[in-house]
Amino acid sequence: MNAPTDRDLILRAKRGDSEAYGEIVTRHQTSVFNVCYRILHNRSDAEDLAQETFMRAYNRLNTFDIEREFAPWIRRVAANLCLNFLESQKTSTQLDDERDEDKSQSPSGQVEVKERSEKIRQALASLPSNYRLVVELRHYQEMSYDEIANELKIPLSDVKSHLFRARKLLAEKLHAPD
Amino acid sequence: MHLTDEQLNEYVDNETNEREQIELHLHLCDECSKRFSDLQNLFLELDSLPDLQLTRDLSTRFISSGGLIQQPPRWLTLTVFAQAALALIALIISIPVITTYIPQIDTNSLMTPLFEIQSLWNTWLDSLSTLQLPTIPEFPIPIIEMSSLLLALAGIFVLWILGNGLLLRNQIRR
Numbered sequence: 001m002n003a004p005t006d007r008d009l010i011l012r013a014k015r016g017d018s019e020a021y022g023e024i025v026t027r028h029q030t031s032v033f034n035v036c037y038r039i040l041h042n043r044s045d046a047e048d049l050a051q052e053t054f055m056r057a058y059n060r061l062n063t064f065d066i067e068r069e070f071a072p073w074i075r076r077v078a079a080n081l082c083l084n085f086l087e088s089q090k091t092s093t094q095l096d097d098e099r100d101e102d103k104s105q106s107p108s109g110q111v112e113v114k115e116r117s118e119k120i121r122q123a124l125a126s127l128p129s130n131y132r133l134v135v136e137l138r139h140y141q142e143m144s145y146d147e148i149a150n151e152l153k154i155p156l157s158d159v160k161s162h163l164f165r166a167r168k169l170l171a172e173k174l175h176a177p178d
Numbered sequence: 179m180h181l182t183d184e185q186l187n188e189y190v191d192n193e194t195n196e197r198e199q200i201e202l203h204l205h206l207c208d209e210c211s212k213r214f215s216d217l218q219n220l221f222l223e224l225d226s227l228p229d230l231q232l233t234r235d236l237s238t239r240f241i242s243s244g245g246l247i248q249q250p251p252r253w254l255t256l257t258v259f260a261q262a263a264l265a266l267i268a269l270i271i272s273i274p275v276i277t278t279y280i281p282q283i284d285t286n287s288l289m290t291p292l293f294e295i296q297s298l299w300n301t302w303l304d305s306l307s308t309l310q311l312p313t314i315p316e317f318p319i320p321i322i323e324m325s326s327l328l329l330a331l332a333g334i335f336v337l338w339i340l341g342n343g344l345l346l347r348n349q350i351r352r
Contacts, residue, residue, distance in 0.1 A: 018240055019241055025236050029232060030231065054240065117228055171220050
């Protein structure tokens with residue numbers, strides 16, 4: 001028997017089936033958590049915000065258009081929550097001492113992947129939060145410049161300047177000698 | 179003349195209307211071609227970032243369901259409408275009783291406004307009595323005693339409370 005689609009599960013969740021919503025959460029929790037982590041760079045905050053994202057989404061489920069894809073929508077809800085969180089914090093977040101795991105690699109390959117991933121995360125974390133958000137929305141959520149401007153309520157020119165400067169800074173950090 | 183950062187970024191993001199001119203320039207200019215290649219490598223690096231794993235399963239909270247706002251099932255929604263209908267019937271039944279018992283209450287200060295209301299009510303009843311309605315077959319109406327009426331009202335009240343209790347049981351968050 002085929003696994004139910006997101007659409008089926010959402011329809012069931014809309015009728016009050018919490019098991020169905022639990023299945024939706026299981027499917028999307030990693031990607032939602034990673035959205036939060038890329039923006040916040042703090043595991044504990046990212047997990048809390050990911051949980052909050054699913055709570056908010058559940059409360060808004062009746063207004064969710066069933067013909068839309070759930071995954072991009074929930075990631076956008078997460079990004080918005082992180083944006084509000086950052087605005088409420090007004091302090092720079094500290095990068096966790098996080099290590100990436102990739103069990104498919106050989107031990108030496110794993111070390112390389114970990115080091116490289118850590119360097120990318122460090123570079124992302126070093127960006128100002130508004131640059132980080134634009135990078136998240138463009139690179140990981142594949143939104144257009146106009147969509148980002150609407151989402152963040154900033155002028156299109158700011159979207160471009162933040163994005164281009166962010167990329168320049170990232171390139172400098174990633175290619176700087178260790 | 180080299181491509182600007184803006185032109186190059188917009189080209190990579192598919193956000194430019196000058197694709198052909200930019201592509202032509204990239205074929206001819208080694209420096210811009212190198213910058214373009216660096217930008218593509220940066221994209222690859224960002225894409226290569228592996229997903230981190232959660233330390234806890236976020237779905238348990240939803241599956242155990244203690245903290246969720248549940249959508250009320252259809253039968254419960256119908257119960258609410260049934261309660262409202264019963265309440266309306268109880269109100270209609272109680273009106274003649276109230277109008278009979280109110281004059282017997284010895285509260286002089288309250289009597290004047292209550293009499294005014296009663297007089298308005300009587301006027302309304304009079305105007306209703308003059309209304310021509312289609313004739314309906316007569317049914318024998320049982321005479322209800324006061325104690326039975328109160329018992330019925332108390333029963334409706336208990337049912338109402340129970341219904342609301344059931345409705346709200348699953349809606350307590352956290």
